Amino acid sequence: MNVLHFDCFSGISGDMTLAALIDVGADVEVIRETLNSFGLPITLEIEKVKRNGLAGTYVNVVAPDQEDYRFLPDVEKILSQSSMTAPQRDRAMAIFRKLAEAEAAVHGMPVEKVHFHEVGALDSIADIAGVSVAIDLLKIDRFTCRSVPPGTGSVKCAHGLMPVPTPATALLLRGMPIASAPVTGELVTPTGAAILAAVVNEFREQPEMIISRVGCGAGKRNPIEWPNLLRVFVGKTNTETTTDSIVVLETNLDDASPEVIGYCFEELLKAGALDVYTSPIQMKKQRPGVMLGVIAPANLVAVLEAIIFRETGTFGIRRYSAARSVLQREWKEVSTPWGIVRAKVGRSEGVEIITPEYEDCARLAREKNVPLRHVYSAVTKVV
Known part of the structure; x- marks a missing residue:
């Protein structure tokens, strides 16, 4: 690389x-x-x-x-x-x-x-x-x-x-x-x-x-x-595998509705979060809650924290840095019987991972009235 x-x-x-x-x-x-x-x-x-x-x-x-x-x-x-x-x-x-x-x-x-x-x-x-x-x-x-x-x-x-x-x-x-x-x-x-x-x-x-x-x-x-x-x-x-640093943001929520969490989820991804996830947790006084986690590039931490505070009403966000190993990646356009699909290909020392772009596959599945899994299979076979 x-x-x-x-x-x-x-x-x-x-x-x-x-x-x-x-x-x-x-x-x-x-x-x-x-x-x-x-x-x-x-x-x-x-x-x-x-x-x-x-x-x-x-x-x-x-x-x-x-x-x-x-x-x-x-x-x-x-x-x-x-x-x-x-x-x-x-x-x-x-x-x-x-x-x-x-x-x-x-x-x-x-x-x-x-x-x-x-x-x-x-x-x-x-x-x-x-x-x-x-x-x-x-x-x-x-x-x-x-x-x-x-x-x-x-x-x-x-x-x-x-x-x-x-x-x-x-x-x-x-x-x-x-x-x-x-x-x-x-x-x-x-x-x-x-x-x-x-x-x-x-x-x-x-x-x-x-x-x-x-x-x-x-x-x-x-x-x-x-x-x-x-x-x-x-x-x-x-090596084809590189190491970089990211920041993990976490906050525990026990009073946010699923709709609010879902909206916050979308806003974080739109603002550049690498990934957003939730986990069910049990909080003090036996209250069921949700842990909202965000994997973020360091230069977007302030922006993403502002979204979490604004949308969830949480009083605090945990923040810690983490190292991660990243495969060498490239995007390819793959021709299928129903149209072109983008796919992300990751490689490292004999390992090859192929991930078709969901939005492209879903669009073709709807337009051509074929099962989504058939589109996915066509992409992985070609690549």
């Missing part, structure tokens, strides 16, 4: 990420061709530079300032009409949506009404789209990241002088381990935080991997106190 680790000791921004991915081997000409397909006045200038004596790649996006605001649907239209592949476009839209959701929360408005006064600028579109293409070119399966130093002090932006991290960046950093910075200033931009929020699978100081390549992306500033670089490691895991 190919792994990329973000060593953002000096923070992260969109242009630093794109530069680091180019420095580690992403084909800059392919990235340029993709950006040219947008039909926008965007040019990439790539050069080797030094930051406090250390070498890295610097990317300068040359684009005119534009007065018109762009909304999320505008950005989606630009990407959909380009030469980006579906995976590249989906990753770029995931990053843009993270930004839009943060801005919407900060300004108290629907996501579709958020105008990208800075994020929708041409240079940010180039950074995010370029990063999405570069990731695809490098064929990365898994992303890890060390603790993130957002910086301190204040920064001037479209809304005036703002504290570091800015409100949108602070929301995007939820669930990530934060590190202190020895210098004053903004080290993590909203675009950089959104990239981490959209792609990172696990936050850890050191990844378990065999390093094959190291790349450095330079920021615009060249301070004398530290090298303003984003470093990335690319390599492979030792």
Whole structure:
């Protein structure tokens, strides 16, 4: 499995990420061709530079300032009409949506009404789209990241002088381990935080991997106190089975109706929980109850806890971290006599597990009036 680790000791921004991915081997000409397909006045200038004596790649996006605001649907239209592949476009839209959701929360408005006064600028579109293409070119399966130093002090932006991290960046950093910075200033931009929020699978100081390549992306500033670089490691895991960390949330309920628990169940999954489950329990004073459990990625703990408190009325939630072993996974589209079904395939050292996607199988079973088990069987036979 190919792994990329973000060593953002000096923070992260969109242009630093794109530069680091180019420095580690992403084909800059392919990235340029993709950006040219947008039909926008965007040019990439790539050069080797030094930051406090250390070498890295610097990317300068040359684009005119534009007065018109762009909304999320505008950005989606630009990407959909380009030469980006579906995976590249989906990753770029995931990053843009993270930004839009943060801005919407900060300004108290629907996501579709958020105008990208800075994020929708041409240079940010180039950074995010370029990063999405570069990731695809490098064929990365898994992303890890060390603790993130957002910086301190204040920064001037479209809304005036703002504290570091800015409100949108602070929301995007939820669930990530934060590190202190020895210098004053903004080290993590909203675009950089959104990239981490959209792609990172696990936050850890050191990844378990065999390093094959190291790349450095330079920021615009060249301070004398530290090298303003984003470093990335690319390599492979030792085995097809990887280990990561998740958080388990649990709460005991004795006064919630089945309908309330069921609704909470759906809201947690919709918000990104890896799994949700319930177990019958016997509580004090012999009251029958239900234990609600949630398996969560670390960066969504705060969001999922808020849903549990809001929907169940519980007074407390237990939280503990756990390590888990994960099979290498891939999605396949399988042709059956009734149509296409997606299936998740997991492999590790001679073990192969095939799980057809239930929603696809159920849809075909209803449309073609065949037993669900026949659709399942057809998928597993083909794979």
